[in-house]
Structures are given as C-alpha cells and as structure tokens.
Amino acid sequence: MSAIGASVLTLVFGAMTFHLGLRVFLLEISSALKFDIVGLFDQEALMIAVPAVGSVFGIALAITFGIAKRKQIEISELHRLAMDALETIESDIKRIAPDQKWKGTGDWRKDISRFLNEEISYPEIKSRTKAMLEDVRAMIISRPSMDVPFHNNLVARISEFLTKTQIEFHPVFHLWLNRIAQLYFILVLLAAPGLTGVFVQMLVIFVFQGLVVIIDDMDHAVDTKVTLFNSKILDV
Numbered sequence: 001m002s003a004i005g006a007s008v009l010t011l012v013f014g015a016m017t018f019h020l021g022l023r024v025f026l027l028e029i030s031s032a033l034k035f036d037i038v039g040l041f042d043q044e045a046l047m048i049a050v051p052a053v054g055s056v057f058g059i060a061l062a063i064t065f066g067i068a069k070r071k072q073i074e075i076s077e078l079h080r081l082a083m084d085a086l087e088t089i090e091s092d093i094k095r096i097a098p099d100q101k102w103k104g105t106g107d108w109r110k111d112i113s114r115f116l117n118e119e120i121s122y123p124e125i126k127s128r129t130k131a132m133l134e135d136v137r138a139m140i141i142s143r144p145s146m147d148v149p150f151h152n153n154l155v156a157r158i159s160e161f162l163t164k165t166q167i168e169f170h171p172v173f174h175l176w177l178n179r180i181a182q183l184y185f186i187l188v189l190l191a192a193p194g195l196t197g198v199f200v201q202m203l204v205i206f207v208f209q210g211l212v213v214i215i216d217d218m219d220h221a222v223d224t225k226v227t228l229f230n231s232k233i234l235d236v
Contacts, residue, residue, distance in 0.1 A: 046191035078161035
C-alpha cells in the first residue's frame with residue numbers, strides 16, 4: 001500500500017505544487033493591492049457549487065475507472081488464453097513431428113513481454129506475430145485435423161488479445177478529465193481559504209487527481225510512458 005501511495009503522491013505532486021503556488025500568488029497579489037481578491041467570491045454560493053461539481057465529477061471518475069479496470073482485466077485474461085492456445089499447438093507439433101528440429105515460439109514469447117512493456121511497437125509485434133503464425137502453419141500444413149484449432153483458437157485468441165491492447169478512450173476524453181479536475185481544484189481553492197483550506201485542497205487533489213492518473217494509466221494498457229503502474233497490468 002505504501003508503494004502505491006508513494007507512486008500516486010509522486011504523480012499528483014505537480015498538481016499539488018501548481019495549486020499551492022496559485023494560492024500563494026493570490027495571497028501576494030491581495031497583500032500588494034491591499035484588497036482581498038478571494039473575498040470577491042460569495043463563499044456560500046461556492047459551497048453549493050463545490051459538492052455539486054465534486055459529486056458529478058466523482059461519479060464520472062468512478063464509472064470511467066470501472067470501464068478501464070474491466071479492460072485491464074480482459075487484456076490479462078486474453079493474454080493468458082492466447083498463451084494457453086499457443087502452448088497447446090506447440091505440444092501437438094512436438095508430438096506429430098518429434099524428429100524435426102523446430103525452434104518453437106520462444107522468441108515470440110519474449111517479443112510479447114517486450115511489447116507489454118512498450119519496448120516494441122504494435123506494428124512490429126503484429127509483423128512478428130504473423131511470421132510466428134506462418135511458421136506454425138508450415139508445421140501443421142500436412143495435418144488437416146489441426147486447421148480448426150489453429151484458425152479458430154490460436155489465431156483468433158492472439159488477434160483478439162493484440163487488438164484489445166489498442167482500444168482506448170479518445171485522447172480528448174483524458175484531456176477533458178484533467179481540465180475538469182484543475183477547474184474543480186480552483187473552485188475548492190476559492191471556497192476554502194486559509195490554512196484549513198490548504199489541507200482540504202491537497203486532500204481533494206490527492207483523491208481526484210490520483211484517480212485521473214490511475215484511469216489514464218489503466219486505459220493505456222501497454223504504454224509505460226503514461227504513468228508508473230503499467231508494469232503490473234498482467235498481475236490481476
């Protein structure tokens with residue numbers, strides 16, 4: 001739990017720093033002008049808006065989190081099913097052609113691990129997958145009984161798995177989530193001035209910005225550049 005908390009804190013630290021700086025900036029401007037800028041806003045009206053906007057935003061994040069988490073689980077399941085189908089075909093090939101020296105699919109398995117860690121691109125893994133399947137097909141071409149498990153199980157499973165990794169929310173959606181989050185944090189800043197308001201705002205940023213970050217990470221299943229959680233995508 002501490003590792004996850006540290007990761008989230010690291011990832012939302014930028015948002016915390018920005019809004020703390022904005023709060024200090026407003027205080028300095030107010031002090032220089034001898035005019036309370038925050039006082040221009042009706043605190044009672046803001047206290048109505050804060051829970052209303054926060055509730056809607058929280059519900060949106062919860063729904064989105066569920067969708068992204070479900071996709072993460074599905075990718076893990078599809079990965080395991082694809083590996084099981086490949087292992088079954090490999091075992092059959094070794095039984096029907098025990099005298100032939102077949103290199104197997106070890107290289108492709110390594111490529112898949114690299115793909116999940118974004119070390120190779122999707123077009124590249126597709127190309128290597130096609131070559132691997134052609135190699136398997138060459139080994140079973142004389143065995144018509146293996147056509148069905150090859151096409152309907154192995155090829156379908158691998159294709160479904162690789163395709164699922166590329167299905168993501170539109171980038172505009174993640175941009176919208178981040179913009180709404182920043183606007184909401186500013187609303188909290190205006191509604192909760194003072195030292196207590198600082199702690200309240202930091203707590204809100206940790207919860208909401210942390211969820212935005214985690215959702216973004218889970219949605220980009222094989223993109224390690226997005227956040228720090230991707231390496232655990234198959235550990236569900």
